[in-house]
Amino acid sequence: MKSLSVLLSLGAILVAGCADPNVPYRMKTEPEQIEWSRDSLDVYPDDVRQDPTQFDHTAVAWAGIIRTSDAHEFGDGFMRINTTFEHHYFDWEQNDGTGGPEYDLSPHGEGLFRTDWIVKKTYPDAEAVDAEKFAAPGQLAIVYGVPTGVDTNGVVQLHYRYLRIIDHDKFSTYEFDYGRFGQPFVYLR
Numbered sequence: 001m002k003s004l005s006v007l008l009s010l011g012a013i014l015v016a017g018c019a020d021p022n023v024p025y026r027m028k029t030e031p032e033q034i035e036w037s038r039d040s041l042d043v044y045p046d047d048v049r050q051d052p053t054q055f056d057h058t059a060v061a062w063a064g065i066i067r068t069s070d071a072h073e074f075g076d077g078f079m080r081i082n083t084t085f086e087h088h089y090f091d092w093e094q095n096d097g098t099g100g101p102e103y104d105l106s107p108h109g110e111g112l113f114r115t116d117w118i119v120k121k122t123y124p125d126a127e128a129v130d131a132e133k134f135a136a137p138g139q140l141a142i143v144y145g146v147p148t149g150v151d152t153n154g155v156v157q158l159h160y161r162y163l164r165i166i167d168h169d170k171f172s173t174y175e176f177d178y179g180r181f182g183q184p185f186v187y188l189r
Contacts, residue, residue: 021097022093022096023093032142034162035059036061036144039059039144039161041060043055044062044110045062046111048147052149060145061142062158063088063089063090063109063143064087064113064140064143065085065105065138066137067137069081069083069132070132073127074118077121078118078121079121081116082116083114083116085112085115086111088105088108089178090105101172101175103172104172105172108178108179111156113157114156114157114158115143119134138168140171142163142164142166143158143160144160145159146158146161174188
């Protein structure tokens with residue numbers, strides 16, 4: 001009986017050690033939870049490029065690495081930021097307890113998209129340069145919005161609904177290569 005107990009304990013340890021450290025993506029705020037519940041994860045920038053009118057009422061959630069941000073004061077106590085993002089495929093999972101980056105994005109995606117978004121000044125003397133530092137190139141953004149069109153350069157325009165910035169040390173694009181949902185994952189290391 002004692003040996004059966006030891007074997008069961010060892011089996012439990014092995015199963016726990018093999019447990020997937022990934023968990024579904026967690027929203028950080030109530031507004032993000034609201035957007036998450038109504039936005040589509042299976043509409044991509046190339047879908048919009050092929051037929052913008054088909055998706056002009058479809059709320060989407062896209063992961064993008066910030067390429068550029070240009071901020072201007074807007075009203076009393078707010079900044080409007082025009083940001084261009086480079087889309088990356090995202091599996092909508094996050095790593096728990098691995099000690100590494102929280103999010104593993106694919107190094108690939110479906111090109112550029114852009115949105116104007118609003119931030120509230122965190123202090124009265126904040127300037128446009130402060131907003132541009134907040135939305136600095138190289139950071140990840142989870143962008144919730146509705147496609148409004150495609151410009152002459154093929155950049156998808158989104159009407160902003162919510163945006164979350166994730167610091168560059170919280171994500172990587174060098175662990176896995178993958179595409180749209182259902183396409184194979186390739187481990188890069």
